[in-house]
Amino acid sequence: MGDRWQALRAEFPSAERWTYLAHAAVSPLPLRCQQGMQAYLDELVAHGGVHYPQVPLAAARRARQLGAQLMGCPLEGVFFVTSTSQGVGVAATGISCGPGDNVVLVDREFPSNLRPWLHLRKRGVELRFVPQRDSRVLADDLAAAVDHRTAAVSVSFVQFLSGFRLDLAPVAEICRRHDALFVLDAIQGLGVFPVQAQAMGVDLLAADAHKWLLGPEGVGLGYASPRAMERLEPVVQGWLSVRRPFDVFALDQPLMPDARRFQPGSPNQAGIHGMAGSLELLAEIGPEVMAQRLILLTDHLAEGLQQAGWSVLSPRVHDGEKSGIILCTHPAVDFATLSAWLEEHGVVSSVRGGALRLSPHGYTTIDELDRVVALLSHRTVF
Ligand SMILES: Cc1ncc(COP(=O)(O)O)c(C=O)c1O
Known part of the structure; x- marks a missing residue:
């Protein structure tokens, strides 16, 4: 993660406690x-x-x-x-x-x-x-x-x-x-x-x-x-x-x-x-740079989820239709239980429309996303 993103992350004390993937719901506040x-x-x-x-x-x-x-x-x-x-x-x-x-x-x-x-x-x-x-x-x-x-x-x-x-x-x-x-x-x-x-x-x-x-x-x-x-x-x-x-x-x-x-x-x-x-x-940072970062993060997340057997429901055929939101589903999941279990493991997610909605921001790290995918591959919770 470059200096720019580390500096942004340092604005979020919440990031020490939470892998926060619910910016599409309510964002934590930065120190500024x-x-x-x-x-x-x-x-x-x-x-x-x-x-x-x-x-x-x-x-x-x-x-x-x-x-x-x-x-x-x-x-x-x-x-x-x-x-x-x-x-x-x-x-x-x-x-x-x-x-x-x-x-x-x-x-x-x-x-x-x-x-x-x-x-x-x-x-x-x-x-x-x-x-x-x-x-x-x-x-x-x-x-x-x-x-x-x-x-x-x-x-x-x-x-x-x-x-x-x-x-x-x-x-x-x-x-x-x-x-x-x-x-x-x-x-x-x-x-x-x-x-x-x-x-x-x-x-x-x-x-x-x-x-x-x-x-x-x-x-x-x-x-x-x-x-x-x-x-x-x-x-x-x-x-x-x-x-x-x-x-x-x-x-x-x-x-x-x-x-x-x-x-x-x-x-x-x-x-x-x-x-x-x-x-x-x-x-x-500017929205152009931020957009690139979010596309990179959500591409990584979407790929990881698919490899873990999840279906990504968000339209993502070309960059122009991508956003910071990944909506995903899995046939064997009770989403309310899963979201609560994720929270116990320090991950904040949202359940919307009967699926899991994950929404990182620019300060989210690839390591955090990998950990979330690893948790979502943990089949015993389903
Ligand atoms: C598309 C969209 N519009 C609006 C809102 C919120 O509206 P308001 O600012 O009126 O609470 C949300 C989320 O809560 C939203 O996803």
Whole structure:
């Protein structure tokens, strides 16, 4: 393992205790994140709001800049979400559509990208669910579902279960052709796989920090394109949605000219301070390098699992569809028992969709993966 990965690993005291293969669920926090949060808590304990709003604004600026870099968008497009669901909800509540219009979604996605849209049915909007084929979302299927009445296409960058990573360019092209908004739940890939939201034509992106971004829950990154800002009504507004928030009685004042119009009230400052540290750590490596590392690790894991008699269910024919998630199965396994047994042996895994989901991060080592494969070859537990 090179210096870069050792340095990243040193950020995770959890790695001394756990072989952590559940970053697709909830990531352990790196020290940099803890230090960021701790500094803010210390400030509040010592001074309360004396340095408000300078202290929060400085951390927010840093996190937004790093977020812009990671999402491939201008600073004006960045806002903070309180969860991926809430971020997707900005599009699902703010979009203008009615009877005869439709929204295109993908069947069997994580509910954070489906439930926010359900209320539109009450407005007479048709929700079109595109099926997954062999755990893949095909651009042709999306193209067949989209028409001139499609208000939005909302998909996941990486499927939470199979780990299939979507090629964003063809989806953006379909949306452009039909003038539909392109909404992306990016939580399972942002931070570790490159995203150029602006160049790729994404309109609204949301990703909470608690998985691949290595941050805490309850805070995350959002991006809104100029088209999204034009079309999405900020339905849930608050005092911070406007250009002059301290001009509190001016209800008729203009909205924030940038994507922060979608942040209604006091944000999760401790979370933002922590996330800024995590984003800094990721920026030191960069998503291109991180993607190569994750492909190397997951290739190694997939190969080892197959040699041990496991079936890898994640689509992995070419690098472009690979992610940090390996979904695997074995006919003789009770997965709940297995996952608990793995935990007894210091391995953190997830059971999803009746299979075992393993998700390393850049600081995971090949030795750790080999040990996990050796454990999974231990037939007596089945
Ligand atoms: C694809 C996907 N979207 C969203 C989430 C989480 O959503 P939220 O940030 O709203 O908790 C998860 C995992 O929990 C997920 O896998």
